Amino acid sequence: TRILGIEGTAWAASAAVYDCATDDVVIESDAYEPESGGIHPREAAEHMHEAIPRVVETALEHARQTHDGPETEPPVDAVAFSQGPGLGPCLRIVGTAARALSQALEVPLVGVNHMVAHLEIGRHTADFDSPVCLNASGANAHLLAYRNGRYRVLGETMDTGVGNAIDKFTRHVGWSHPGGPKVEAAAKDGAYVDLPYVVKGMDFSFSGIMSAAKQAHDDGVPIEDICFSLQENIFGMLTEVAERALSLTGSDELVLGGGVGQNARLREMLETMCDQRGADFHAPEPRFLGDNAGMIAVLGAKMYDAGDTIALPESRVNPNYRPDQVAVTWRGESKR
Numbered sequence: 001t002r003i004l005g006i007e008g009t010a011w012a013a014s015a016a017v018y019d020c021a022t023d024d025v026v027i028e029s030d031a032y033e034p035e036s037g038g039i040h041p042r043e044a045a046e047h048m049h050e051a052i053p054r055v056v057e058t059a060l061e062h063a064r065q066t067h068d069g070p071e072t073e074p075p076v077d078a079v080a081f082s083q084g085p086g087l088g089p090c091l092r093i094v095g096t097a098a099r100a101l102s103q104a105l106e107v108p109l110v111g112v113n114h115m116v117a118h119l120e121i122g123r124h125t126a127d128f129d130s131p132v133c134l135n136a137s138g139a140n141a142h143l144l145a146y147r148n149g150r151y152r153v154l155g156e157t158m159d160t161g162v163g164n165a166i167d168k169f170t171r172h173v174g175w176s177h178p179g180g181p182k183v184e185a186a187a188k189d190g191a192y193v194d195l196p197y198v199v200k201g202m203d204f205s206f207s208g209i210m211s212a213a214k215q216a217h218d219d220g221v222p223i224e225d226i227c228f229s230l231q232e233n234i235f236g237m238l239t240e241v242a243e244r245a246l247s248l249t250g251s252d253e254l255v256l257g258g259g260v261g262q263n264a265r266l267r268e269m270l271e272t273m274c275d276q277r278g279a280d281f282h283a284p285e286p287r288f289l290g291d292n293a294g295m296i297a298v299l300g301a302k303m304y305d306a307g308d309t310i311a312l313p314e315s316r317v318n319p320n321y322r323p324d325q326v327a328v329t330w331r332g333e334s335k336r
């Protein structure tokens, strides 16, 4: 089976081809980089409109060149696309492209939940059976675990997404988007200053710490110290809830997903926590962490194999598509 995946929930216009036989994933991405400020939905959609045809054509060209079957056969068996959650104007462009391609190539369409894809790429690359997943991305932050046919949201942000909180702070201090890598670099020279730490039950909140960090900067606290403390507290909150999720489910596997998962300090904290509990920790390679079509193609292939394809009328995009709305069809007989 070979699947074309298309991703376009926010900043990454991306297309990929996943070959199940070889487990190869070829990804072609084109990132939107705001000239100033954060992600502007209209500009992001304009970028999507311009870049999606190009990345899809490059991925399809690769699929055609590596296809052994007769030329009359389509180069891929299905088209999978990010159906949500994400920015509506971006999702609509990707949805339109996916529908058009599925009709032109005469192959089925697979609608993929972007957050479940962030999770499944970790489970796939680790070859874990039933892990807890920490999705730490720009617009979201979730602890997820599978139970009775669905990924349940065990914990989540009560306000802003984790990456967005960091990016809002860096925008305030005049650093260009995305802020995460810049905070990580500056934090290396920092010392701890007191900032809010908010975990309520299994949920966490980032808006208070983001405002306090902005205020600390305005008050003249050294920026390295704020960056260091932001990382310690935000990642400490995520690690605390991840540990509680492992304890609650009895799972001894943790996978990390999402763009913030590229942060070495977050990985170190999670790794230490897992080591102390005797759990296995896995973070996928960086190309699978930030938004990318590889994860859409890989989950798309699992869904396609399970017969989980959609007809055109069901292919509407959903900007608020939650991971627990997805009926999991592709896991077969999992342990839990």
Ligand code: ATP
Binding pocket: 009, 010, 011, 085, 086, 114, 136, 137, 138, 139, 140, 161, 162, 163, 164, 166, 167, 178, 179, 180, 181, 184, 258, 259, 260, 261, 262, 263, 264, 289, 290, 291
């Ligand atoms: P979502 O996946 O929730 O729709 P998104 O598309 O914005 O959101 P991703 O591509 O998964 O998210 O991640 C982008 C975020 O990752 C940005 O907020 C960026 O600042 C953050 N990020 C990238 N690298 C790092 C890093 N090294 N440390 C911390 N954060 C990082």
